[in-house]
Amino acid sequence: MRDKQPVSRGVIQAALPRTVVILGLVSLLNDAASEMITPLLPVFLTAVLGAGPAVVGLVEGLAEATASVLKLVSGRLADRGVSAKGLVVGGYGVSNACRPLIGLATGWGAVLLLRFLDRVGKGLRTAPRDAFIASAVGADQRGRAFGFHRSMDHAGAVVGPLLAFALLAAQADLKQVFLASAVPGALVLLLLVLGLPARHVEVTAGPPRFRWSELHGRLRGLIIAAGLLALASVPEVFVVLWATQAGMQVKWVPLVWAAASLAKMAIAMPAGMLSDRVGRVPLLLGGWTARVIVLLMLALTEPGVIGIWVLFMAYSATLAITEPAERSLIGDHADARERGTAYGLYHLMAGLLVLPGAVLFGLLWERYGSATAFLVAAMVTAVAAAWMLGISRLPERPRR
Numbered sequence: 001m002r003d004k005q006p007v008s009r010g011v012i013q014a015a016l017p018r019t020v021v022i023l024g025l026v027s028l029l030n031d032a033a034s035e036m037i038t039p040l041l042p043v044f045l046t047a048v049l050g051a052g053p054a055v056v057g058l059v060e061g062l063a064e065a066t067a068s069v070l071k072l073v074s075g076r077l078a079d080r081g082v083s084a085k086g087l088v089v090g091g092y093g094v095s096n097a098c099r100p101l102i103g104l105a106t107g108w109g110a111v112l113l114l115r116f117l118d119r120v121g122k123g124l125r126t127a128p129r130d131a132f133i134a135s136a137v138g139a140d141q142r143g144r145a146f147g148f149h150r151s152m153d154h155a156g157a158v159v160g161p162l163l164a165f166a167l168l169a170a171q172a173d174l175k176q177v178f179l180a181s182a183v184p185g186a187l188v189l190l191l192l193v194l195g196l197p198a199r200h201v202e203v204t205a206g207p208p209r210f211r212w213s214e215l216h217g218r219l220r221g222l223i224i225a226a227g228l229l230a231l232a233s234v235p236e237v238f239v240v241l242w243a244t245q246a247g248m249q250v251k252w253v254p255l256v257w258a259a260a261s262l263a264k265m266a267i268a269m270p271a272g273m274l275s276d277r278v279g280r281v282p283l284l285l286g287g288w289t290a291r292v293i294v295l296l297m298l299a300l301t302e303p304g305v306i307g308i309w310v311l312f313m314a315y316s317a318t319l320a321i322t323e324p325a326e327r328s329l330i331g332d333h334a335d336a337r338e339r340g341t342a343y344g345l346y347h348l349m350a351g352l353l354v355l356p357g358a359v360l361f362g363l364l365w366e367r368y369g370s371a372t373a374f375l376v377a378a379m380v381t382a383v384a385a386a387w388m389l390g391i392s393r394l395p396e397r398p399r400r
């Protein structure tokens with residue numbers, strides 16, 4: 001199977017399937033609810049609850065690691081015949097029931113618990129949802145489908161901070177903003193229950209046949225590189241802390257977050273479509289290289305107000321470049337009957353390493369300053385990009 005997927009103009013203009021559109025709208029609403037909270041969470045933890053950067057890293061890292069372990073479990077369950085729609089609906093339900101309650105937290109331990117439960121929901125839904133999308137289209141449209149989904153997800157990340165900013169401007173406090181996120185969360189569940197079709201899969205008899213050695217060689221390389229990137233992970237909440245320490249007022253945080261998400265939204269779908277035309281690996285290498293450059297600039301520059309906005313948006317944009325290509329490559333090389341498991345393994349590798357990576361980043365920040373933390377992240381990201389470059393030059397192993 002070739003990495004490069006040529007696409008005709010007619011295919012690009014074809015309508016996306018209903019499943020892809022529904023899941024895109026769901027992600028828009030869910031991210032609107034989530035991003036009313038996420039950009040303000042580090043401020044809530046540090047300024048309201050008195051926690052430090054290491055606690056911010058612990059909260060985010062543990063939450064993401066938990067989600068990633070469950071992504072493998074839920075992906076395997078979907079492949080074994082458990083209702084994929086049930087897993088998706090249940091996952092979104094758990095998240096949107098727990099997330100607004102952060103507004104009632106009186107200590108960082110309660111925030112940690114609620115973020116943990118929020119990410120449990122994410123773990124239940126993500127791999128089955130990605131398998132839904134990958135199965136709904138052919139390989140020549142897969143980058144476009146994932147690009148559309150990620151673009152809608154980022155559109156929600158534009159809407160959410162704008163809603164938060166409007167509430168803050170109306171004199172609401174942080175806790176009231178968090179509680180208000182329950183409204184778009186309720187719309188998520190309504191759309192899923194009424195609009196998402198069931199996904200029927202072939203139930204595999206006997207013990208699981210999934211083996212690491214049976215994955216396509218480039219896919220194994222991508223999964224390993226994803227783990228290295230997770231170890232170098234700089235959650236965007238840390239970029240929020242960097243921006244506020246560089247002089248940005250807290251009231252502007254939702255707006256710069258929305259602007260960064262707008263950049264992601266604009267980039268994700270074109271990047272996915274481009275990966276259909278020129279190949280997945282070139283997009284990954286380009287995006288990761290750009291990420292290294294931005295991390296170095298975050299470490300070595302002292303920007304003014306405009307520079308803070310530009311660097312924040314640039315870092316977010318480098319994340320959006322690679323998302324569709326990464327997820328499309330999984331669908332390209334994974335067997336259809338084990339696609340949910342493959343997505344789960346991909347997310348698992350990233351999630352298991354995001355916890356030590358986020359905590360290490362926070363500790364480096366506390367002990368040596370933000371510049372050192374960003375420099376270390378840039379170096380590890382460069383190693384992951386070099387790994388993928390080596391993988392791209394290896395001869396492809398035929399699929400069994």
